[in-house]
Amino acid sequence: MQVTVIGTGYVGTVTGACLSYLGHQVTCVDTDAAKIAKLQRGESPIYEPYLEELLVLASQRGGIAFSTELAGAARESDAIFIAVGTPPKANGEPNLEYLEAAARSIGRSMDGSRFRVIINKSTVPVGSGNLVETLVREGIEDTHRTGQANIRFGVASNPEFLREGSAVADSLYPDRIVVGAGDSQTLDLMRRLYEPLVAQSFDPPAGVPRPPQMTSAPMVTTTLTSAEMIKYAANAFLAMKIGFANEIANICEKVGAEAPEVMTGIGLDSRIGAKFLNPGVGWGGSCFGKDVHALLHTAREYGYEGKLLQASLDVNAAQRVAVIQKLQEKLFILKGRTIGLMGLAFKPDTDDLRDAPSLTIAERLIQMGARVKAYDPVAMPACKTQWPDVKIKYCDSMTELATGSDALVLVTEWAEFRKLDLATLAPLTSSRVLVDGRNAIQPEMAIRAGFDYTGIGRTVRARNGEMRAVLP
Ligand SMILES: NC(=O)c1ccc[n+]([C@@H]2O[C@H](COP(=O)([O-])OP(=O)(O)OC[C@H]3O[C@@H](n4cnc5c(N)ncnc54)[C@H](O)[C@@H]3O)[C@@H](O)[C@H]2O)c1
Numbered sequence: 001m002q003v004t005v006i007g008t009g010y011v012g013t014v015t016g017a018c019l020s021y022l023g024h025q026v027t028c029v030d031t032d033a034a035k036i037a038k039l040q041r042g043e044s045p046i047y048e049p050y051l052e053e054l055l056v057l058a059s060q061r062g063g064i065a066f067s068t069e070l071a072g073a074a075r076e077s078d079a080i081f082i083a084v085g086t087p088p089k090a091n092g093e094p095n096l097e098y099l100e101a102a103a104r105s106i107g108r109s110m111d112g113s114r115f116r117v118i119i120n121k122s123t124v125p126v127g128s129g130n131l132v133e134t135l136v137r138e139g140i141e142d143t144h145r146t147g148q149a150n151i152r153f154g155v156a157s158n159p160e161f162l163r164e165g166s167a168v169a170d171s172l173y174p175d176r177i178v179v180g181a182g183d184s185q186t187l188d189l190m191r192r193l194y195e196p197l198v199a200q201s202f203d204p205p206a207g208v209p210r211p212p213q214m215t216s217a218p219m220v221t222t223t224l225t226s227a228e229m230i231k232y233a234a235n236a237f238l239a240m241k242i243g244f245a246n247e248i249a250n251i252c253e254k255v256g257a258e259a260p261e262v263m264t265g266i267g268l269d270s271r272i273g274a275k276f277l278n279p280g281v282g283w284g285g286s287c288f289g290k291d292v293h294a295l296l297h298t299a300r301e302y303g304y305e306g307k308l309l310q311a312s313l314d315v316n317a318a319q320r321v322a323v324i325q326k327l328q329e330k331l332f333i334l335k336g337r338t339i340g341l342m343g344l345a346f347k348p349d350t351d352d353l354r355d356a357p358s359l360t361i362a363e364r365l366i367q368m369g370a371r372v373k374a375y376d377p378v379a380m381p382a383c384k385t386q387w388p389d390v391k392i393k394y395c396d397s398m399t400e401l402a403t404g405s406d407a408l409v410l411v412t413e414w415a416e417f418r419k420l421d422l423a424t425l426a427p428l429t430s431s432r433v434l435v436d437g438r439n440a441i442q443p444e445m446a447i448r449a450g451f452d453y454t455g456i457g458r459t460v461r462a463r464n465g466e467m468r469a470v471l472p
Contacts, residue, residue, distance in 0.1 A: 001018050001022070001024045001025070001077075001078045001079055001189075001192065001193055002025050002072070002076050002077045002079075003016075003020075003024045003025065003026045003027070003077055003078070003079045003080075003081065003193070003277040004026070004027050004028075004029060004076075004077040004079070004080045004081065005019070005026060005028045005029070005031075005083055005167070005238065006029050006030075006075050006080065006081065006082050006083060006084060006085035006106075006427060007030060007044075007082065007084035007085065007098075007102070007106070007122070008029075008035050008039060008045060008050065008066070008388055009026045009046070009083065009084075010046055010122075010162075010164055010286075010352065011083045011086060011122070011162065012028060012030070012081070012083035012213075013039070013044065013045065013046065013051065013055075014048065014051060014059075014167045014168060014170050015081060015083055015121060015160070015163060016063065016064060016081075016169050017026040017051060017058045017168070018053045018054070018058075018168065018171040018172055019193070020058035020059070020061060020062035020063060020064040020206065020425040021054060021057055021058045021061055021064070021172075021202070022061075022062065022196040022202055023062045023196065023198065023202075024062045024193070025062050025063045026058070026062060026063070026064045026065070026078075026185075027064075027065045027066070027076075027077070027383075028064065028065070028066050028067075028190050029067050029068065029069070029070045029073055029217075030066075030068065030424050031068060032149075033068050036066045036067060036068050037100045037118055039055070039065050039066040040354070042055065042056065042120075044088070044377040045072055046149050046347075046350075046351065046352075046433075047349075047350060047351035047379075048164065048166045048167050048203060048282060048350065049165065049166070049168070049349055049376050050165070050169075050205075050207045050208055050341065052213050053167060053207055053453075054168055054205060054207075056123060056210070057205055060411045061084055063414065064436070066271050070081045070102075071105075071108070072107050072108070072109075072111055072337075074105075074106050074109035074110065074116075074240050075109050075110070075111055075113070075171070077116060078115075078116060078117065078189060078193075078445075079117050079119060079189065079190075079193055079277075079346075080106055080116060080117070080118050080119065081119045081120065081121050082099060082102045082103065082106075082118065082120050082121060083101050083120055083121040083122055083160070084098035084099055084101075084120050084122055085098055085122070086098070086099060086123055086124055086290070086454075087101065087286075087290065088289070088290045088293055088294070091167065091297065092293035092294065092296060092297045092349070093125075093293075093294065093297045094123070094124065094290065094294045095126060096124065096125075096128070096131070097124075097260065099120075099122055099124060099128065100131075100135055100285060103118070103131075103132045103135035103136050103139065103140040103170070104135050104138060105139065106118055106136050106141065106144045107135065107136040107138060107139015107140040107141075107143075108139040108140070108372050109139075109305060110136070110139070110140055110151050110153065111144075111151065112150030112151050112152070113295040115152045115153065115154070115185060115189070115313050116153045116154075117154045117155070117156055117181075117186050117189045117190065118132060118133075118136060118153055118154070118155050118156070119156045119157075119158045119190070119281070120132055120155070120156070120157045120158065120159075120228075120262070121158055121159070121160050122369065123159060123160070123222065123231050123232070123235075123287065123290075123291055123294075124157075124228060124364040125228065125232075125294055125298050126225055126228045126229055126232075126298055127225070127228070128157075128228060129155050129156075129157050129180065129182075129224035129225070129227075129228065130155075131157075132155050132156045136153060136155070140406065144362070145165065154181060154182075154183055154185055154186030154189070155181070155186070155188050155224065156178050156179055156180060156181040156224075156227075157178075157180035157181070157189055157224045157227035157228050158177070158178065158180075158190070158227070159178055159227055159228070159230060159231030159234075160231075161174065161175070161176075161231075161234065161471070162177075164285070164347065164350040164421055165347060165348060165349030165350045166349070167321070168208050168244070169208050170203075171200075172197070172204070172205075172210075173200075173210055173211055173214055173217070174217050175217075175218075176205065176217065176218045176219070176232050176315065177194055177197060177198065177217055177218070177219045177220070178219075178220045178222065178227050178231075179219060179220070179221050179222070179227065179232075179356075180222045180223055180224040180225070180226055180227025180228065180261055181221070181224065182223065182224055183222075186368040186392070187221055191219070191245070194219060195397060197217050198204070198216060198218075198439070199216060200214060200216050200217060202216055203366060206229065209274075218401075227259070228431075231291070232265075232291050232294065232295040232298075233295075233314075235287055235288055235291040235292065235415065236292050236309055236312070238276055238288065239283055239288040239291075239292050239312050239313075240281075240308065240312040241276045242276055242277075242278075242280075242283045242316075243283075243312040243319070244277075244279070244314050245263060245276070245277045245278060245279045246279050246282060246308075246315060246316070246319045246456070247315055248262060248263075248279070248457070249262075249279030249393065249457025250319075250322070251277055251458050252456065252457040252458075253456075253458070253459070255455055256459050256469065257457075257459070258280075258457070258458055259279045259439075259457025259458060260278075260439060260457070262457075263277040263278065263279070272317070276470075278438070278439060279439060279456040279457045280319075280413075280437055280438040280439065280456055281319060281322070281323055281357045281361070281411055281437035281438065282316040282317075282319035282357050282454070283316055283318055283346075283355075283357075284346035284347070284355045284356045284357045284358075284416075285346040285347065285352060285354060285356070286354035286355060287314075287356050288355075289313070290348070291470055292309050292312060292313055292447075296309050296310060296313075297348045303440075308320055320357045320360045320361060320463075321360065321361065321364055322456070323361060323409050323435050323437045324361065324365065324368070324451045325407070326435045326454050327339065327365075327407055327433070327435060329454075330407065330431070330433045330435075330452060330454065331406055331407060331431060331433060334365065334368045334369065334370045335368065335369035335370065335373070335467070336369060336370070337370050337406040337407070337408055338371040338372075338373060338404055338405050338406050339365050339370050339371070339372055339373070339379075339405065339406065339409060340373045340374070340375070340395070340397070340401040340402060340405035340407070340408045340409070340429070341361065341362060341373065341374040341392075341401075341403070341408075341409050341411050341414070341436045342359055342374075342375060342401065342408055342409065342411060342412070342414075342417055343358060343374075343375075343376050343379075343410065343411040343412025343414055343417065344358040344359075344374050344376040344379045344380065344411070344412065345358075345378060345379035345385050346358075346411050346412070347376075347412060347413075347416075348413055348415065349414075350378070351378045351379045352379075352382075353379055353382055353383055353386055353387070357411060357437075358374070358376075358411045359383075359387060359390060360388055360413060361375070361409065362392055363390060365389055366390070372391070372392050372393070373392065373393040373394075373395055373401055374392045374393070374394060374395065374396070374401070375395040375396070375397065375398055375400070375401040377414055377416060378414065379412075380394050398417075398420060398425060399425070399428065399465035401444070402425040402426075402428035402429050403428045403429075404428075404429075404430065404432065405428075405429045405430070406429065406431050407429065407431060407433035407434070407435060408425075408429060408433070408434045408435070409434075409435045409437055409440055409458050410435070410437050410440055410441065411437050411438070412439040413440040416434070417440055417441070418441065420441075422441070422445060422449030422450075423448075423449040423450065424448055424452060425449070426449050426450035426451045427450065431442075431452070432450055432451050433452045433454070434446055434451040434452065434453050435453070436453065436455045436456070437456060437457045438456075439456055439457075439458065443455060443458060
């Protein structure tokens, strides 16, 4: 099929590359000329493992082109995806200006030469499918005073569930594909578009093997409104699950239980499941906060107060700064101290800093008079550009970070932080305090290396001396 994807961010670029890898002929369109120029040179505008390799394979299979011009691509397409950003406004409501502009432009580009489906992949509030339909019609009216009746199109909601850092695998091997639509012609086209994914009939790319035992991907077809609600409900649940793990971890610290043991014990219950139960500095990223705020906002529009949703936001906000309290317990005074942050990206394997806990922690420390240094394997250039006013001293290595730091705080659990030579780092810091905000380091290893280790929900904080005494 001929496909246009509008927006070449984290979602649009991966969607375009995957659909083209499956054999569709794809054009990715963005208003950001610099991003398009990069993609035309074969470079990914974002850091996402295996994306550049997939773009090469995509160009050899279905074919993939990049453009700043929507009209021609949309006119030639059977399926037009909207994957533009929907960032939050100050009141929590998503900003739909990019979605609205895209929908209107699609309308202006349409003619009567074929039936097209316009697919909302952006996360949009309930009711946006209808809004897109209205805006496309208005766009059509802008350019076609007569003959509008010949222009046929359907609207589908196809929420995206990929995770940054494993976006290619998530897109090729999804847990499910959700399609909301109000008519059978739209659904038929969506079924044909996703047939290779549903049947898992494509050869996996060498770098992204198919999970063992995966033979198909379920397609869940729903109404437009249900599909929109599924995306919000999924993210709200995941945010709440992490918040729950954090709250239990905080209670574990008080009563002297080991949170990781508790999480293993509850996660083995098949009704609960082991994933998303790691206590830490809280969730971040472009989606959870934005989507929970948006769902709360929608609920309020209908006179409903989402108390559980609000609590999940509050728990997360407090959790981000819990590491600062741990630093105070160890160092007492933070004014004039130097704190080394290990990791800036909101999670490993991405350069995305949107709503990253690292920035909340850095800003709070700076406000309190501390000096902040940071080392991140990937996200430092993005941080320097996007947050020029946050006074962070960037370090090129862990050695540079540790040298002269009073304490280290692990904020992002990059794989390389799990494999550090802790014994060489500990003496470089002046107080040997290590706050592991992701429980990513084995406490015994850190203590043996000479660190004064504190995790999240771990009683080891109180038992460093006792453990040191018994360690070989
Ligand atoms: N990032 C994720 O992990 C993720 C996962 C699931 C869903 N989502 C949702 O997907 C949507 C896109 O997210 P993202 O992270 O890819 O955003 P992004 O900010 O990385 O990318 C959006 C892109 O859209 C472009 N754009 C804006 N208006 C445009 C227009 N009128 N025409 C063409 N291009 C336009 C921007 O220039 C930008 O490149 C959001 O609604 C988000 O909530 C994101």
